Amino acid sequence: MSTTNGMSDRGKVAIVGSGLIGTCWAALFASAGYPVCLYDIGEEQLANSRKNVKNSLMKLEEDGLSRGSSTAEEALSRITSTTSLAEALQGAVYVQESTMESVEFKQKIFAEMDSLASPTTILASSTSTIPASSFTEGLKHRCRCLVVHPVNPPLYLTLTELVPAPWTEPSVVDRAYEIMQSIGQTPIRLQKEVLGFAVNRLQYALLAESWRLVKDGVLSVEDVDKVMSEGLGPRYAFYGPFGVVHLNAAGVRDYCTRYATGIRRVLADAGETPTFEEPEVIRELEDSLQKLLPVERMADHSAERAQKLAELAKLKRKLKMD
Ligand SMILES: NC(=O)c1ccc[n+]([C@@H]2O[C@H](COP(=O)([O-])OP(=O)(O)OC[C@H]3O[C@@H](n4cnc5c(N)ncnc54)[C@H](O)[C@@H]3O)[C@@H](O)[C@H]2O)c1
Structure with a gap:
């Protein structure tokens, strides 16, 4: 071939x-x-x-x-x-x-x-x-x-x-x-098989922390989603977690020198892995998401998401060509 x-x-x-x-x-x-x-x-x-x-x-x-x-x-x-x-x-x-x-x-x-x-x-x-x-x-x-x-x-x-x-x-x-x-x-x-491959390993790590923030009463469901859609997400559309930290300091080495202790402290503060079955969290998620994206209209929401992603794909293609 x-x-x-x-x-x-x-x-x-x-x-x-x-x-x-x-x-x-x-x-x-x-x-x-x-x-x-x-x-x-x-x-x-x-x-x-x-x-x-x-x-x-x-x-x-x-x-x-x-x-x-x-x-x-x-x-x-x-x-x-x-x-x-x-x-x-x-x-x-x-x-x-x-x-x-x-x-x-x-x-x-x-x-x-x-x-x-x-x-x-x-x-x-x-x-x-x-x-x-x-x-x-x-x-x-x-x-x-x-x-x-x-x-x-x-x-x-x-x-x-x-x-x-x-x-x-x-x-x-x-x-x-x-x-x-x-x-x-x-x-x-991937150089070897791991459960969840890469996408779901990263996605689940983020989901676990999002879940804890809601469960612990730190953030509302809407605000967790805003952290991504209005903050981390747009940056990640162009640079991954490594590119981001490299750019957030004078390079990745400088980032680690300055922030390694702080990162460890924050991560040690994270709670246990959720079961993702806690009824009170599920209820809170559902109440909030149902207002924004009612399941009865899921096909419309999916189509709207696809259209937004098409616009982003167009922008990314344009930026690559410029
Ligand atoms: N849906 C997603 O978001 C997504 C994303 C990435 C990967 N995947 C994976 O892609 C695969 C397909 O997912 P999907 O969402 O397209 O499912 P789907 O249910 O939309 O499609 C499955 C298709 O398989 C056909 N099928 C059933 N029995 C069959 C048979 N004996 N021989 C041949 N075809 C048969 C069905 O008629 C149907 O057309 C799954 O393994 C899924 O994990 C799905």
Whole structure:
């Protein structure tokens, strides 16, 4: 698949499971010039998915966020669909499994894919939480399996975590990395499997402290969210925790010299890990969030969030080009 200039060829990609994430993957790969075959269990699901892929491609084009030089129509013409897994995998160089989040189900579908795919096909899973070692161990081609985890909505958030199992060949991770770059994603590579991968380890650390601040009566739910949306969040959109501390002093060494003792003192003051089941905290969170983002209108809120993230993606793309 690799060419001499290090870019990947546009070999066939199979998307196994065409729900929310599968359809985003299909749009991204097709937008970047890959022939894509969508697989799902029924024609009804596929008809719905094709509509969603079309909408995503048109939206990418409208926002100037296409991942290649093709029009939405051209990208759409690269997408086929099937209810036969064998047909989807036939000739595929890369498979992005995006079915249900259950270890038993991943074991079953990966066993099927392993028996049908060519020995050189990369088998990637979109799973958010299940390490590849728990569903690929007994497979003949387990060295070609890994987790390739996007962040929702992948059309506008480009981060993709690559998480190998202990037996994944490093060259397979290299290729998956290159393929993600070729579709405009921003891959990161975990050197070993850890629970929660990177995104959820960081997200949960923040959630735990947010929870404690509400539980201990320090901050209201609204004010915790403001700390992020009006303070830390915008900075993190451009610099991560390391870039931020480096810029907050005369470099990271100076930051650590000046603040290490204080950081340790604050962290030692943090309470225990919440259970995330404390009824009084859940009630407080619900009362507050329900006023702001009522669950009855969740689809509208998700669409609004996607639009805001699209605007941020446009800005980031513009800043990179300037
Ligand atoms: N939703 C998110 O925010 C998000 C983010 C990152 C990763 N993920 C991961 O992506 C994967 C898919 O999540 P989703 O939100 O798209 O789920 P989804 O429920 O929207 O889609 C799952 C799809 O799998 C299909 N399916 C069911 N049985 C199947 C079978 N036997 N063979 C093939 N397809 C089958 C369903 O018809 C459906 O189209 C999960 O592993 C999830 O953890 C989800």
